[in-house]
Amino acid sequence: MRKLLYLVFLSGLIACKDKPEVKKEDVTQRDEPFQLYQMSEMAAFMENMYVDHQRIKGEIMAGKKVDTLHYDLSKLFYARMTDSTDRDAEYESMAKLYVEYEEQLVGDSLQQKETFNKAINMCISCHQKKCTGPIPRIKKLLIR
Numbered sequence: 633m634r635k636l637l638y639l640v641f642l643s644g645l646i647a648c649k650d651k652p653e654v655k656k657e658d659v660t661q662r663d664e665p666f667q668l669y670q671m672s673e674m675a676a677f678m679e680n681m682y683v684d685h686q687r688i689k690g691e692i693m694a695g696k697k698v699d700t701l702h703y704d705l706s707k708l709f710y711a712r713m714t715d716s717t718d719r720d721a722e723y724e725s726m727a728k729l730y731v732e733y734e735e736q737l738v739g740d741s742l743q744q745k746e747t748f749n750k751a752i753n754m755c756i757s758c759h760q761k762k763c764t765g766p767i768p769r770i771k772k773l774l775i776r
Contacts, residue, residue, distance in 0.1 A: 672714040677707045678766070685752070685773050688737070692748055692775060697741040705731045718762045726758040745775050 671679070684702045691698050708727040713719055733751035737744060752773045759767050 673712040674707075675714055677703065677711050682766075682769070682773070685748075688748060689773055689775060692744050698744055698748075699738055701734060701738060705734055714763070723758065723762065726754060730754045730758070749774055 680703050687702070688698050708731065709724070730751060733747055733754060737747045737751060740747060752770060755770050756767055759765075759770060
């Protein structure tokens with residue numbers, strides 16, 4: 633019993649021990665203002681394309697004919713990119729092929745699923761070489 637009281641007393645002393653105070657001088661403050669991330673024109677455009685491709689995927693899966701795209705494909709060739717060095721001959725050739733797939737998508741109602749997946753796979757191929765971050769998200773657009 634004595635040992636139990638002794639243990640309770642010791643644990644009380646340890647629990648009530650003063651904790652060191654953090655001085656205001658120890659906390660570092662930034663003199664620089666908070667910078668909100670600004671998407672490049674291309675990143676914003678691709679975000680719009682992603683949203684529209686979700687719509688297109690839904691229409692194809694519902695058996696509807698896709699006849700419009702809600703974005704301007706020519707922006708692929710002039711929108712300002714996050715990293716301007718990414719716009720090279722390889723990007724341009726992939727973008728041209730992507731545009732062909734997108735035009736086939738709205739023009740051919742018989743092969744829409746296959747053409748849609750070709751377009752999405754072209755996105756993935758390009759992003760594997762240039763900007764890998766959105767690949768997992770893009771893969772979710774594929775129609776299985």
